[in-house]
Amino acid sequence: MMPESRTVAIVGAGLVGLGWALVFARAGYVVRAYDPSEEVRGRIMSQAEDSLADLREVGLLNDPQAALSRLSVHDTLAGAVEGAFYVQESVFETVEVKTAVSLELDAVIGAGTLVGSSSSGIPASRFTEQCAHRDRFMIAHPVNPPHLVPVVEIVPAPWTATEGVERVVALMHEVGQVPVRLAREIDGFVLNRLQGVLLNEAWALYEDGIASLADIDATIAHGLGMRWSFMGPFETIDLNAPGGIEDYAARLRGLYADMVRTPPRGPWPDEVIAKATRERRAALPAEDLADRRAWRDARLSRLVAFKTSQGLSD
């Protein structure tokens, strides 16, 4: 069972940490945030206010003021963590920084407090080994921004206690995220492995001149990505053959095996990246990247509202 405390701590309050603060605050939790940068700390409240207003505008939140009132900013890590039963750590992603912050957390967390790291690629075993309470550290990897994209990968280190993993999975369900539980550590976890294979193939097709960057993008945005926005690849193929997944596999696994590139292509080549950069910058000048990100998040928030209205949000 969860401790009585309804307090969580946010350690590292850049874009990812801020999104996490919104996730917990809107779900009714008291959220205590800390970031090592004074500048970042100084803008947390106003950024949160703006984002909560955006959520209200698309119908995803009734009372932004109530959510905001549950959020506070603290000048020290120890101050933020005080009374928290769960810490979401979202600091800069290097082994050195993650190790230092984990040791700092290890020294101040209360009895039973659990720590989830937003690490997108480095497994917890690489930065929590020296922690006295290492059995309470794990990965809780979101997609950015976490208050709009609900999936979160829960990845235990070899020494993480199963009970703690189960508590964090339950917590994520309770706050409206969609936790995905990995049995053990693997490079890239599940999400970035799936993204990685698709990106590697997309780069190879582009390198070989099969299609333009824009056309490869269209294949996903106006094709595969539409079903995938509300059902995964296994359910998709289960519905794509008369007899379900087994029937689909019997018909097509040979085709898919034949498509595998052997030997595998190496890292994306410099000159191909340079060509792709020219194609993207012609479509979207560098100075418009920030506006396009805001556009993306606005579309994402409306997609979330749409999925919610259709009963597709979990």
Next chain:
Amino acid sequence: MMPESRTVAIVGAGLVGLGWALVFARAGYVVRAYDPSEEVRGRIMSQAEDSLADLREVGLLNDPQAALSRLSVHDTLAGAVEGAFYVQESVFETVEVKTAVSLELDAVIGAGTLVGSSSSGIPASRFTEQCAHRDRFMIAHPVNPPHLVPVVEIVPAPWTATEGVERVVALMHEVGQVPVRLAREIDGFVLNRLQGVLLNEAWALYEDGIASLADIDATIAHGLGMRWSFMGPFETIDLNAPGGIEDYAARLRGLYADMVRTPPRGPWPDEVIAKATRERRAALPAEDLADRRAWRDARLSRLVAFKTSQGLSD
């Protein structure tokens, strides 16, 4: 330029061919449909009427009766093709069947008439070599159902005339599809190569016990698939690093290269398919597959209406 004719022919009117009939009829074209099966021919009009009513219900079509009045069913292939400037062929996908139908079309199509095959994997060079007018045959591969998922891959055979490819690309734009133009034939084209690499990795993760089928699905449906439903993988990474695609590549191509399975995994093993089948059938009994497909298409049609309302449909 397009011929004066506003008539297209549908050859093969199963689910894919029927969807194509709706695409052209709602766009104002006269559509003449043929299927070798009398039973299939007998249900085309009522199926089209139902689907056009569904499109109206979600706000994607104003006048279903007008669209239906442009559609007719013919008892012979030659009869359907009469007067058509474009033929969309969607017959059963084997080299033998495609070859026979292509030769039949070759003998009756008018001067300048173009033929696109809905083939999802067999390239046109494998079934049009013997055609006298083989320079007018190509692949026009949709996602099912084509009236809801707009992408269509245009793939020339080595002998397909470029002018004809350009006409079909223009036609697809005009009827509201999103054509993706491939420079040349490649196994699986673009769409199924991208789907294939992701499926192969998903099966491998499942085989290794990293996560459940449902959790791997959730990683896409509540994670990666959300952005991919309105922007492709290249635009996604372009927006996911401060300096755009080049910056993203510099940071992460090494990580993605390290994830490649070497040697590649073979075809999905029988026992893994059997296990996955049990997991899927526990989640969705076989007798509910048809209902779930109807549910999927209803959600897809509402997603299309949502994307249209957000300016995301092309």
